[in-house]
Amino acid sequence: MTFPWLTFLGLLPILGGLLLLLPMGKGAARLLGLGFALATLAVGLGVAGLYAAGADLAVQVPWIRAFGAWWALDVDGMGLAMVLMTVVLTPLVMLAEWQPPAGRWSAQVFFALVLMLQGLSLFVFMANDVVLFYLFFEATLIPTYFLIVGFGGPRRRYAAVKFLLFSLAGGLIMLASVVGLFAISASQGAPSYLVADLAQLSIDGHVGRWLMVGFLIAFIIKAPMVPLHTWLPDAAEHSTPGTATLLVGVLDKIGTFGMIKFCLGLFPEASLWATPFMVWFAVVSILWGAFGAIGSRNLMRLVAYTSVSHFGFMVLGIYAFTQASLSGSIFYMLNHGFSTAAMFLVVGYLAKRRGSYDIEAFGGVQKVAPVAAGLLLVSGLSALSLPGMSTFVSEFMVITGTWSRYPVVTAVSMIGVVLAAVYVLRMYQRTMTGPVTDATATHFTGRDLTGLERAIMVPILGVLLFLGFVPAPAAQLVEPTAQAILAHVGVTDPAPVVKGAK
């Protein structure tokens, strides 16, 4: 039997997190945490290498025979993209939060929780068994809850409980569907929760729709889509930038990830049935999130709302069922992780100096801290999908892919593209430009970003720029997943209308 790399990959950070709960010095704890994160990064890259070399990484061990639950892990292109995003972002978040806000829990606890969250998220992205997925899906809530409640802003308790309740409500509905799957699987022979086995069942009709809706609601809450999104701005506003990065960049991806892997993968017919609804739903999210961002008076809320808008684009791409849009959505998931990370972390740097997230509290920062302002602008440009940034490629794929099927819907959704420019640049204008205010002069003069802070931004923006100019590797990584899903659903791309043009 070959070495179970995927199990190792997920267990390594969890082990590190547990180890960090032992009493030890603050310096040692942080270094140890970072060490584990870097080791996980190395293993993650190794896994990517093995995947590229065509190795069979799947792990499949019987777990609970009575249910037909398996300890089954595997990665496809989409899973690997998410895994890579997670392992890259975690050490960066650690470095950015090297000094969590004073007076709360210790940095050691923060690092431990981050590691556990990382491990659990990795298992979520690798799980190839519905029960296993559900288990880790719910388990990620625990470290996240403590990350918010332990390190956030003044109303962190409210935000944490809200986050937990929304997520648990979704998880509960999903649990009902998971149980329902067992009933169906058992009625057709030996019960099995393996995704591959369940996909063979082709659960159609009313039953399939109800089960799909159960999964979908959980994912809608997770990915947040309007109107179940209000937990996200609160959670982002009242947590630290690092937590917000992991929450929005990594955890929320489970929503769209799940839609593709489970809603489309297990219930193709029901997913097609839900398409008209979901497409408009996505458009509402896009516009709603954009307007919410425009109306935000708090930087963290603003970034959170931009994410609501971006998730709308991902969902739109998923339910457009074309190769371009679906590949674009998956690619968008990857890019959005880095883009939001950039936004949250720069906002965090600014707030660390200013002591406030209020847009009103800033003004004229560009003059005294040009590097901070420049990085905020570049991060913002990635959020508004400027060509040259990888976010553009993915948004372009989603828009053009969707257009070929639903031109009107796409046209409405494209208003979000303009609104993106409005919210990003208005925020930049109000915070960074104009005359230097007194507060800015006090807090920012001579306190531009430190070397470490700049270094953290280098890989994030580097990925965004590199994939912006050379998106082919990422596109090739995610396209097989999209192809497989579309083949499974049984949909083909619309052919060009004008024949023989090419």
Next chain:
Amino acid sequence: MILFETIAEPVVATGMFTWAWTMIAVPAVVAGVLLLAGKLSDAWGHLLATAAVLWSFAIAVCLFGHQLFADAGSRAVVAPLYSWFSVGEWSFEVGLLVDQLSILFAMLITGVGSLIHIYSIGYMAHDERRRRFFAYLNLFIAAMLLLVLANNYLVLFVGWEGVGLASFLLISFWQHKPSAAAAGTKAFVMNRVGDLGMLAAIASMLAMFGSSSFTDVNAGAHGLAPQWATMIGLFLLLAACGKSAQVPLQAWLLDAMEGPTPVSALIHAATMVTAGVYLVVRSHAVFETSPAAQLAVVVVATVTLLAGAWIGTSQDDIKKVLAGSTMSQIGYMMLAAGIGPAGYAFAIFHLLTHGFFKANMFLGAGSVMHGMNDDVNMRHYGALSTAMKWTFGTFAMGYLAIIGFPLFAGYFSKDHIIEAAFAQNTFIGICALIGAGITAFYMTRLMLMTFFGEKRWQPGVHPHESPRVMTIPLVILAVASVVSGLVMNNWIQEWLEPAVGNHAHEVSLVPTPVGMATMGIVAAGVVISYLVFGRGSIPVKAPATNNPITLAGRNVLFGDQVNDALFVTPATAVAAAVDATDARGIDKAADSSADAFAGLSTQVRRLETGYVRSYALTMLGGVLFVGVVLILSQLG
């Protein structure tokens, strides 16, 4: 459709053409270097940046030379660079198309760009952020070249957004001024509205043709269903309106004058704003398939050329007069492009001559401002013709060129357009003719207020001529303003014929009837302007007026107010409504459901008396219940 085939098969790049990509790469890399190197490059940054543009110019000239001496069939060259990405059936290649059209643009951009770089060395000498300014300029040059050299719409779009970014950065270059920052944001957002059109057009092309390359689109356009041809045409027109400040997306251009003057000259007069014209000419096949789209272009162009001229008559800010004039002149180009095959070459012709004389005048205005302590109000000028001789001389060349003084550049290019307009539709022609008259009127007003009359200088202002590094570019541009019309008049139609698919018409130097009428109208405009502004004294403060035409002109035809009423206010209201719905609707619902459960549990909590005996009683009750149920179930 023989015409299309001439562009359908561009030859693959060899020799010199394999260097074409460095035209874009060198300025881009230099921009990156200057931005990343920080203060280290303060000392030599501007020189490096200028050298980079000169490099691009040199390459462009070499390529142009190659093409000039190549036979007509092998002039269009495509230089594939790399495969960007592919998804499904669609693949997106990054490649450059160096054909007769794009090389002219490349030369205009790099040529005028080089001059403006040189000029800026002097103009920005005292700005502590000069290095950054040059980095942005280089970024602009790279993006603009990418825009015109791209061989498909997607890569064009990358350049399209790139110039938007550079424009944003340069307009709001003096960020400490809130007005500059706001102007930059406004420009970017309004451009984005246009970009939507571009995006929609590309998406439609992909849906229709499965490709976005110029070759495929032009080849397939005639197969389009009429409504889709119109849609794509309108999308492209929307994009062009955003970039070229055409009505209804014109409002940003006057605010864009907040940027440093070289920026106004390069981006907002000579190059970027003409990208819309380029786009329409490039997509000629689509427009030719849809008369409705063409009509829309013509209508937009006509409205804009009159609106821009109108604005030019009433502004007191010298740069805003020139900006209004730019709008108006681009209107002429769009008009020509919308007329159809007959007009493409004239559109490009006017675009080139306009690039020269408008850059010349903007830089001249910059020179004036340089001497007047950055005052832009023409009412504070006067009698500068003696104080700034070189500036005056070169500006006068530009003035004569724009009003269409015989044998100057504008005389050829504009007359052709007016003639073509008359050939298309008399009403449009009359509008174009009136526009020419108004142009003469406001430009004469500008000249009179700036260079003639009595001194109205503010205290402490001592006008002086600008340094050599600024006047030499002025002279070069002035020469170009004078001769470019004459040089290109006969040649350009022929040259562009394969690229834009139009048959050369015979043009003569002898004025046609329409040309005579134009000259008459122009002369009338000059005379009226002289009568109004040249004889009496000009008040230092703008006189109050109830004249609706003047008021509208001063307020930029109320473009901002219209935008506010139609978009900004509703959007703000929607944002507030979203905020309120989230806070008081959705959150309230979530919170009150939580409160409801809390209230319920407060009631249920009363069961928890804390008395162990009550608990025991309940337990016993439970035992009894279970026992009874078990027994009953056994019985059952």
Next chain:
Amino acid sequence: MNTALLPLVTGSEVTFWIVAPLAVLGALGLVLSRRAVYAALSMAVSMIALAVLYASLGAPFLAMTQIIVYTGAVMMMFLFVLMMVGIDTPDSAVETLKAQRPLAVLMGVGLAALLFFGIGGAVHYAPATVIEANAEFGGNVEGLANLMFGRYVFVFELAAALLIVAAVGAMLLSHHQRVTPKLGQREQAVERMKAYADAGEHPGTLPNSGVYATTNAIGAPALLPDGSIAEKSVSRTLVLRGAAVDPLPLTRLTSQTFAAIEAVTEDEADE
């Protein structure tokens, strides 16, 4: 034991009908008597009755154990504890919890009914007797020993462990844990002086109780020179219990004496 005294009436039957009512009466006494000691004694009656029943059921070893362990050890321990925690505090007759008693009785009746009903359905095979089993190893004790050290030896060991743990646990629980550090003489002196400095409390010893011709008990307060009572001379506990001597007669005596003396002095002055 199975010999018939009368036709159809066996010895064990007689025993049962004599002892069973006693057991029930003891149980009722436990529940109904208000004083805890009576309850404990009723409980002992019930347990002895049960021991007798065990004996009649062929379990002499258990009967002995019942008497020794329960009636002997456990009940004695209960009595000890009762002594410690206030033997003479009867439960008040008022039930504080609403509807607790009627519901409890109802539940009890219900439980009994349920059990009767259950038993009725449970025993449905011909009864054997334990006599043969007892005889197999030569007696009840030997039989039990065989099982306990054979099949149930692990349970037996566990039970032993349980007993030890319980003993240690009881020790821990009843061990008084000091929550404040022990104060030495020095600390106490410091504290006293601090109290004097802060609140002006007298740092010296408290006054002795009074010594009078009629009484010198510690409940008698001392008198101050002006005839008032020195309150600190009597322990507060005694005062609260009402064991302190009423000081009024004492003061009256003194004041009478003072008055007499003063009268004499005044007379002398008058003269």
Next chain:
Amino acid sequence: MMNPENYLILSALLFAIGAVGVLVRRNALVAFMCVELMLNACNLAFVAGSHITGVLDGQVVAFFVMVVAAAEVVVGLAIIVSIYKTRRSTSVDDANLLKL
């Protein structure tokens, strides 16, 4: 042999009385004794069962119940004493901290 059901009925009766006692008596000691009564009632049932079925295992179980009861009494009384030390009361109603 008389009807063995009588023993079981007696056992049930004692058990029920013990249960009622736990419910109605506030003195912790008395309530505790009632619990003991319930255990004893169970023992009776075990012994009777042993008699009925003719095997000794029931008696062994009763023996173990006694052991457990003894251990329980030791710990329980210790708890009662320590509660009495702190609260000066043996009423189970006074120890109502379980209430929120």
